[in-house]
Amino acid sequence: MKDRLIFALDVDSYDEARQWVRILADEVGMFKVGKQLFTRCGPQIVDMIRQAGGGVFLDLKYHDIPNTVAKAGIEAARMGVQMFNVHALGGGKMMRTMVDEVREAAVKEGFPVPITLAVTILTSSSEEDLRQVGIDLPVTQMVPRLATLARESGLHGVVASAQELPLIRQACGGDFVVVTPGVRPATAARDDQQRVMTPGEAIAAGSDYLVVGRPISKADDPVLAARSIVAEMTEAGA
Numbered sequence: 001m002k003d004r005l006i007f008a009l010d011v012d013s014y015d016e017a018r019q020w021v022r023i024l025a026d027e028v029g030m031f032k033v034g035k036q037l038f039t040r041c042g043p044q045i046v047d048m049i050r051q052a053g054g055g056v057f058l059d060l061k062y063h064d065i066p067n068t069v070a071k072a073g074i075e076a077a078r079m080g081v082q083m084f085n086v087h088a089l090g091g092g093k094m095m096r097t098m099v100d101e102v103r104e105a106a107v108k109e110g111f112p113v114p115i116t117l118a119v120t121i122l123t124s125s126s127e128e129d130l131r132q133v134g135i136d137l138p139v140t141q142m143v144p145r146l147a148t149l150a151r152e153s154g155l156h157g158v159v160a161s162a163q164e165l166p167l168i169r170q171a172c173g174g175d176f177v178v179v180t181p182g183v184r185p186a187t188a189a190r191d192d193q194q195r196v197m198t199p200g201e202a203i204a205a206g207s208d209y210l211v212v213g214r215p216i217s218k219a220d221d222p223v224l225a226a227r228s229i230v231a232e233m234t235e236a237g238a
């Protein structure tokens with residue numbers, strides 16, 4: 001079950017990231033590199049994790065014109081990451097162009113195509129946040145709609161809250177990859193997350209991968225925190 005736990009490496013230095021990789025390499029299945037660490041360190045952070053034997057989820061949530069996102073996707077794939085993502089709100093044309101160009105470059109240059117994911121609605125967003133930017137549909141309609149668009153555009157899966165898993169499965173089927181951040185053990189602080197579920201609930205709902213950051217990194221004993229999340233996942237999946 002630990003292979004399905006992704007640790008969010010939300011730190012601001014190469015050395016701190018390397019320390020976390022050493023501490024958690026045997027406890028989690030993958031390391032997520034997001035905007036903070038990648039902006040600070042660049043591709044060398046991906047190399048460091050891969051050399052340590054870890055898989056990388058590059059969480060840069062590309063959202064731009066189709067050509068720019070496609071070219072960024074090719075660079076992500078060239079780095080050898082296991083997964084990367086775009087924002088589904090960038091639209092079908094953006095996602096389809098990215099998928100086609102990454103596949104073409106992979107064939108031409110001989111690198112593997114990573115798992116491509118679309119972020120649906122951020123787990124930190126409430127319906128009030130969405131209304132503020134002109135999205136009047138409820139999350140329960142927006143998420144399956146964006147997931148369907150991602151699937152039709154050729155992506156392998158989505159990032160969403162585990163709360164929306166039944167809706168995504170209904171719309172996109174069991175083979176579609178669903179990665180769920182916004183995971184909080186029952187006793188952990190919610191922080192800025194809005195649509196949360198416990199690790200056990202997320203697995204029971206059918207999540208393929210759980211992303212967890214602060215409940216591990218801010219714990220008194222991060223290894224113990226990671227192990228108890230994996231134990232809860234295992235119990236829920238049994």
Ligand SMILES: O=c1ccn([C@@H]2O[C@H](COP(=O)(O)O)[C@@H](O)[C@H]2O)c(=O)[nH]1
Nearest residue numbers: 008034121122123181182211212213214
């Ligand atoms: O909808 C989303 C998409 C991405 N994230 C990222 O996941 C982690 C969660 O960290 P926690 O400390 O466990 O809250 C973080 O890197 C986000 O950028 C997300 O939370 N929600």
